[in-house]
Amino acid sequence: MSDKPVTIHDIAEMANASAATVSRVLSNSSYPVSHDMRRKIRAAAKALNYTPNMLGRQLKKNNSMTIGVIIPSITNPFYADVVLGIEEIARKHGYHVLLCNSHQNPQLEAEYLQTLLEKQVKGIIVSSISRQKDLLQPYLAKGVKIIAMDQIIDNPDVYQIGFDYRKGAYMACRYLIGQGHTRIALVTAPLNRPSRISLLNGYQDAHREAGITPLKAWFQESEDSEDISYGSAFEFTNGKLLTRKLLHMAERPTAILACNDLTAAGVINELGEYGIEVPGQISVIGFDNIELSQMLTPALTTVDLPKYEMGRFACSTLMDLLEGNEIRAKEVVLEPELIVRKSAAKLE
Amino acid sequence: MSDKPVTIHDIAEMANASAATVSRVLSNSSYPVSHDMRRKIRAAAKALNYTPNMLGRQLKKNNSMTIGVIIPSITNPFYADVVLGIEEIARKHGYHVLLCNSHQNPQLEAEYLQTLLEKQVKGIIVSSISRQKDLLQPYLAKGVKIIAMDQIIDNPDVYQIGFDYRKGAYMACRYLIGQGHTRIALVTAPLNRPSRISLLNGYQDAHREAGITPLKAWFQESEDSEDISYGSAFEFTNGKLLTRKLLHMAERPTAILACNDLTAAGVINELGEYGIEVPGQISVIGFDNIELSQMLTPALTTVDLPKYEMGRFACSTLMDLLEGNEIRAKEVVLEPELIVRKSAAKLE
DNA sequence: CTGAAAGCGCTAACAA
């Protein structure tokens, strides 16, 4: 099989043209080429079963038409949604996406960043977990455009797009309080990200506003662990573990807010194992509104975050940046929305 | 910011060396270079904050060190797992993965195939949904190595790796029959893929062997639809719809086997809405063993398919192929395993 | 051990 691959020179020869002319027609340049020549070249290309070598073009044009996307894990449906949005926009602009799973590993994240640069990527969308502030500086210095998604990065040259986690948690708690709940627990993964801290703030704000002081013990944070890498089962298990702690307390809460739907699934599951009815005895609210949430029994009341839209928005902004268009805003915050389903109810 | 990017020539100048020598040390060639020269070049590279341009190297070496992966949708956790496995192996070999979501769209699949080739990818792992048999032929002719995953492709030049769906369904039915069930329904997405047909065969084989003839109406296949693209909600809804049909029949089944866990989730959900207890009144068994299955209530009894392993295996084989190693087998079938949880029980 | 030179496949001045 594979002989020497066909190049524009082969086509040139066959069509009695020069490589330049071939390039002009095959790359759809606006450069004038006679109709006849065009035809001959197209025919030759087809006859030889020609496939353009983008490496050549890209090297010449210094543009790989590829963007990099770094996320913690594609196994998390939250990110799968985001990536879908990114990809859609990228495709529309003729860009490809190099997807990198950092597996919550800062080392890996740094490595990927480097490789992306070597691959001549001109733009990167990243949901970073690195706490290292200046990790991105060398890349920015080289002119790479960077969009931070979901996780804010403290750097004036980085475009930011995220959700209002505070407001989401605030809305959820307000809702519960409105339903008569005064004993609301917060079950969350470690507060090692700004988003999680905002979430806690929303929880506190809603309580303060209502003049309620929740027990310290109702705030349950799972232990910080490095290798969360593999799958959503980790979050689920967290939800179970923390719920168990809650149930072993003298003063049980009547409602539980979880930092995400996966965790909420664990909460509900554990409550089930203790024979506690949801929402009859304890109400549960999740966060994210991934598709899982409607599949649970009872269907999960949760805070929707427009994940797909965030992906689209992040990528649109990046495209604007790369194409030299005007940018709307350097910092964008997307609004959450409370999705009322069946897992939270009025306190009797 | 971004001036002219730094090249090996800049380094050569600074280190009083030639570009050739710089290349040799920076690409870790085994070519002999004096220790002193090495040091100087390394120092210069660091001083100039040099980043190699892989496009140059790859064009020269005619090897993009990238493989392509085409799957229906990353939003389906089944594929997310597979991709994780692929990526792990690719990384180990210094390869990158260009991930493409075909969205069940044969047109898109064909486009991606083309782009991958243009990007000089030398190997592709594909879970194809195209029914067009000779789609891959031109690519194979150009020497691209292709691995078909999960969905068998009828082409002797394509390496195949898949699951024994027949056996999985057979095991599930055997189990149910062993539990006293004789009225087992099969709820499935359209039989437009070989895997689904195998699944039906397994279902039939188990029945035949037990001397049971299931009602025709217990086989419920959802309607063929083109744009399933977005998310797992589609499968879930399918499960609900088909279950509803089942429940409106005079002769209800006592057990339901679903073609995948997402569908099974829909089945359980719909049964719940009808006030039917699982597994008390109707048993349910899923397929795939995605993480969702342990989060459902009741925890789903299901047929595990080693997804992650399939990804690893597919990629290992591809790496062997690309590195010119001996290949173990052209066709590999991975074994399913029944995971007994709580959603199927003895018929009282 | 080091360097000069050619060239991977393509595009873009510049000439004709």
Next chain:
DNA sequence: TTGTTAGCGCTTTCAG
């Protein structure tokens, strides 16, 4: 309208 030429950044003979 077409062709010639000179690279994009890198590797790799082939000479020294």
